[in-house]
Amino acid sequence: MIYMEQSEFKRDLSVQKYLDRIGYTGSLECNLENLSALQQAHVMDVPYENLDIMAGLPVSLSIPAVYDKIVNKRRGGYCFELNGLFAWLLGELGYAPVEFYGRWLKYEELEIPPRRHRISEVVLNGKRYICDVGVGLPAPQFPLLFEENLVQNQVGELYKIVSHPKMMWVVQEQVNGEWSNLYSFSTEPQQPIDFFLPHYYCTTHPDSIFRNNTMVYRRTKHGRNTVADISDTDTLENVTEFRVSLPDGEVGRFIPRNEAEFKWALKEYFNIVL
Secondary structure, three states: OOOOOOHHHOOOOOHHHHHHHOOOOOOOOOOHHHHHHHHHHHHHHOOEEOHHHHOOOOOOOOHHHHHHHHHHOOOOEOHHHHHHHHHHHHHHHOOOOEEEEEEEOOOOOOOOOOOOEEEEEEEEOOEEEEEOOOOOOOOOOOOEEOOEOOOEEEOOEEEEEEEEOOOEEEEEEEEOOEEEEEEEEOOOOEOHHHHHHHHHHHHHOOOOHHHHOOOEEEEEOOEEEEEEEEEOOOOOOEEEEEEEEOOOOOEEEEOOOOHHHHHHHHHHHHOOOO
């Protein structure tokens, strides 16, 4: 199988090289300040992207394979890859993360969609924190204190965790003064093998949104850079559009017209080399 840990793929995995990849140069002491800096560094430097899935390539959840993709090849990934590798890093640094299943809720038509999100919990000084580096859309860039109904301000973005009768816990965001659901999670500890089945669906099923929609996102100091599929108003063709946050607060838009332009834009705005 290509999706789970395989001994023949094991290799030397350097924590320092991972830290260099995300540009983290701070202390390695296990505390909230450093955990927050690690998560922020990750979401700022490692893009969320499903380009391999869209290309029909096999996507492994083996830690050596994901490490090679993200650290050595400086690529990104989607939640099962990003949060799986981040949980490995936290474990190597001594944070003892516990992984949970989640249900992605934003823009979902179903009241209770299938479980296809992956997050981690870390306990520090008796307090529980939810860590997530695997969301492409606007989401917490720092760990969330796992305290019910507590409004948490992260650089002007407001989040809170509320209880739910069917989905256990829901992370909410405030948009235009209204609270809306981002994703849910339950607190039953999961093992890496537990993410195999939803990952297989997400990467292979013809109806999976990851197979049918280009998703490339990255936070920047000016906002967010994104890649999305749109209908070109000039040609009425389905095209891929790059949207880039500019220093003046404006958003630059660019539609590549050939493969060379597409690869150039990926390297220029996301540091992704296919």
